[in-house]
Amino acid sequence: MHDKRIVELYWARDAEAIVQSGRKYGAYCFSVAKNILDNHEDAEECVNDTWLDAWNAMPPHRPNVLRMFFVKITRRICLDRWRRRTAQKRGSGEVPAVLEELADCIADESDVEEELIAKELAECIRAFLRTLPARECDIFLRRYFFTEPIAEISAGYGITNNHTAVILSRTRNKLKTYLAGEGYFNE
Amino acid sequence: MNRHDLYKAIGEADDELLERSERKKRGRGHRKPWWAAVTAAVLVIAIAAGVIVKTGVGMEHASAEVIAEAVYPEMAPYPERDGFGFEGEEDRSAYRAWREDVRAQQMQESGYTDGLESFFSAGIRQFLSENEGENKVFSPINVYLELGMLAELTDGESRQQILELIGTDSVEALRTQAKAVWNAQYRNDGVTTSILANSLWLDEKIPVVSSALETLADNYYASSYQGRMGSRRFNRMLQDWLNEQTGGLLEKQVRETTLNEQTILALISTIYYKAQWGEKFDEENTLSDTFHALSGDITCDFMHGYGVETYYGAERFEAVSWKMDNDSGNMWFLLPQEGVTVENLLQDAETMDFLLNGGDPEKRKEVILNLSVPKFDITYETELSEGLQELGVTDIFDSSVADFSPLTGQADGICVSQANHNVRVAIDEKGVSAAAYTEIVMLGGGAADPEEIEMNLNRPFLFAITSHDGLPLFVGCVYEP
Numbered sequence: 001m002h003d004k005r006i007v008e009l010y011w012a013r014d015a016e017a018i019v020q021s022g023r024k025y026g027a028y029c030f031s032v033a034k035n036i037l038d039n040h041e042d043a044e045e046c047v048n049d050t051w052l053d054a055w056n057a058m059p060p061h062r063p064n065v066l067r068m069f070f071v072k073i074t075r076r077i078c079l080d081r082w083r084r085r086t087a088q089k090r091g092s093g094e095v096p097a098v099l100e101e102l103a104d105c106i107a108d109e110s111d112v113e114e115e116l117i118a119k120e121l122a123e124c125i126r127a128f129l130r131t132l133p134a135r136e137c138d139i140f141l142r143r144y145f146f147t148e149p150i151a152e153i154s155a156g157y158g159i160t161n162n163h164t165a166v167i168l169s170r171t172r173n174k175l176k177t178y179l180a181g182e183g184y185f186n187e
Numbered sequence: 188m189n190r191h192d193l194y195k196a197i198g199e200a201d202d203e204l205l206e207r208s209e210r211k212k213r214g215r216g217h218r219k220p221w222w223a224a225v226t227a228a229v230l231v232i233a234i235a236a237g238v239i240v241k242t243g244v245g246m247e248h249a250s251a252e253v254i255a256e257a258v259y260p261e262m263a264p265y266p267e268r269d270g271f272g273f274e275g276e277e278d279r280s281a282y283r284a285w286r287e288d289v290r291a292q293q294m295q296e297s298g299y300t301d302g303l304e305s306f307f308s309a310g311i312r313q314f315l316s317e318n319e320g321e322n323k324v325f326s327p328i329n330v331y332l333e334l335g336m337l338a339e340l341t342d343g344e345s346r347q348q349i350l351e352l353i354g355t356d357s358v359e360a361l362r363t364q365a366k367a368v369w370n371a372q373y374r375n376d377g378v379t380t381s382i383l384a385n386s387l388w389l390d391e392k393i394p395v396v397s398s399a400l401e402t403l404a405d406n407y408y409a410s411s412y413q414g415r416m417g418s419r420r421f422n423r424m425l426q427d428w429l430n431e432q433t434g435g436l437l438e439k440q441v442r443e444t445t446l447n448e449q450t451i452l453a454l455i456s457t458i459y460y461k462a463q464w465g466e467k468f469d470e471e472n473t474l475s476d477t478f479h480a481l482s483g484d485i486t487c488d489f490m491h492g493y494g495v496e497t498y499y500g501a502e503r504f505e506a507v508s509w510k511m512d513n514d515s516g517n518m519w520f521l522l523p524q525e526g527v528t529v530e531n532l533l534q535d536a537e538t539m540d541f542l543l544n545g546g547d548p549e550k551r552k553e554v555i556l557n558l559s560v561p562k563f564d565i566t567y568e569t570e571l572s573e574g575l576q577e578l579g580v581t582d583i584f585d586s587s588v589a590d591f592s593p594l595t596g597q598a599d600g601i602c603v604s605q606a607n608h609n610v611r612v613a614i615d616e617k618g619v620s621a622a623a624y625t626e627i628v629m630l631g632g633g634a635a636d637p638e639e640i641e642m643n644l645n646r647p648f649l650f651a652i653t654s655h656d657g658l659p660l661f662v663g664c665v666y667e668p
Contacts, residue, residue, distance in 0.1 A: 102193045
């Protein structure tokens with residue numbers, strides 16, 4: 001079924017929307033959830049929760065790229081699930097390594113999180129990504145959005161793990177400089 | 188801020204960047220020399236072939252025939268002239284005849300290009316963003332017509348997906364638009380050649396609905412041929428057609444183009460575009476200089492020219508035009524600002540607005556331009572199937588769901604197996620003497636003296652060849668001239 005039709009079903013409050021979403025994008029969202037959670041049942045639950053979140057979001061939303069709309073929800077739900085689970089010391093997945101790497105981009109970590117800052121930070125990251133050459137940006141997103149293992153990214157681009165790690169490291173440095181330039185911290 | 192905040196913020200990345208990141212890099216595509224050297228100032232040829240395959244079709248005897256033939260409009264030749272104008276009644280009358288024919292083609296119903304931007308923009312991003320560092324060219328208009336023909340030959344969801352991609356509501360609206368687009372680009376006056384040539388090659392065993400082929404001939408100027416796939420005779424017919432559409436210049440290369448016996452239907456479109464510069468580059472001024480390629484500095488031949496042209500100053504790029512002779516369009520060169528890459532420009536909204544709609548008129552001005560541009564001759568061969576599927580056209584590639592019933596009256600097991608897009612663009616110094624009458628028109632009476640600027644295309648840049656109505660016939664990236 002075409003995306004436009006699926007969105008229409010959500011807007012019409014037709015439960016078929018969830019069936020069709022699962023059929024078309026279930027496997028896709030599951031692959032990302034699995035990267036983050038490394039646990040089949042948890043990943044499946046998060047994907048099921050994705051359709052419910054989407055149900056609550058449409059209307060008023062009318063996503064342009066439905067696949068990305070869903071996967072962003074999945075990713076957010078998975079991160080919450082991962083954080084709760086880490087508190088209980090269950091499972092691992094790619095997230096610990098990914099977060100460790102991202103810590104390189106921050107000079108002084110603090111736990112103060114405000115809604116406004118989160119929004120500004122997201123805008124800042126979007127602007128940063130647009131400054132990157134295509135391949136660097138793509139690889140950065142494979143790692144830090146889709147949370148893919150480095151070996152998988154390397155295989156996808158036909159480069160060595162070391163090469164991928166170097167590209168990621170350079171991009172993180174760029175991000176750190178960019179964030180400092182935007183006043184998030186002093187380098 | 189902590190690492191979780193950062194991870195969360197990355198979750199809000201732009202959809203288009205995320206989509207792009209999913210297209211795993213598959214390594215540099217191979218370059219295949221398709222065409223022999225040519226002598227035109229600007230020569231561009233694109234051949235797009237969509238091949239539909241059905242296995243297990245038996246072949247018996249070899250016959251080949253034209254089953255629907257497109258008739259191209261007639262056009263008066265552009266009169267030869269000495270010096271700066273047309274002197275004498277005979278010359279002026281020949282010029283008027285040419286002018287009337289050109290106008291008749293160009294004067295299409297207003298708004299005929301509406302809705303094309305979205306497909307052109309998606310296509311340019313999709314097919315030029317791969318393989319950074321590799322010279323690339325894409326012809327949005329060529330692929331648009333090919334998709335239009337595919338929409339005519341399909342039904343149901345197969346058709347719907349195509350219509351959505353090319354931004355039209357119905358196949359009837361598409362037909363009207365495609366015909367207008369085709370006619371507006373058509374030029375065959377002895378000086379400029381711009382022909383969007385379309386054709387269908389059908390296997391002899393396929394029952395066809397002749398009205399579908401007539402529709403294609405009438406609206407897409409597509410000729411249809413039927414014969415035994417894989418036979419020498421049918422391949423010869425195809426090669427003759429290609430030679431005819433490309434003015435016979437590519438005879439040697441066309442000889443390598445054949446269809447095999449598994450093919451059930453091939454859609455082959457070509458654009459043959461050949462024009463001369465309005466202001467030629469003097470060969471004596473062509474000098475070797477350094478081009479700063481991504482892979483390091485290289486030496487190549489730079490042409491140097493001087494003329495009254497249009498300059499466009501944007502935030503992330505500067506662009507200048509270089510006019511073609513006898514009102515046949517423009518070549519635009521877009522040079523990214525320092526620190527901005529060609530890839531950045533392809534994702535930049537202002538660049539796309541400029542390429543597709545001409546951008547903000549406030550940012551345009553007439554200037555005296557000193558242009559330094561490397562000679563280049565680039566060939567790009569790409570397979571469109573995957574990209575088209577990423578853009579939402581999936582069913583025609585899947586034999587279990589593809590619906591080609593308007594063509595065959597039945598819809599079993601037929602699907603598109605490949606969609607090649609081959610383009611070559613070459614520019615050199617050649618051109619006619621100064622076309623004074625066009626310059627006069629452009630400057631207008633009493634205009635203020637234009638500013639003089641220099642543009643040196645000595646690092647990777649974008650180019651576009653636009654027709655008189657601003658539609659991009661070709662868009663490309665030059666990384667290494």
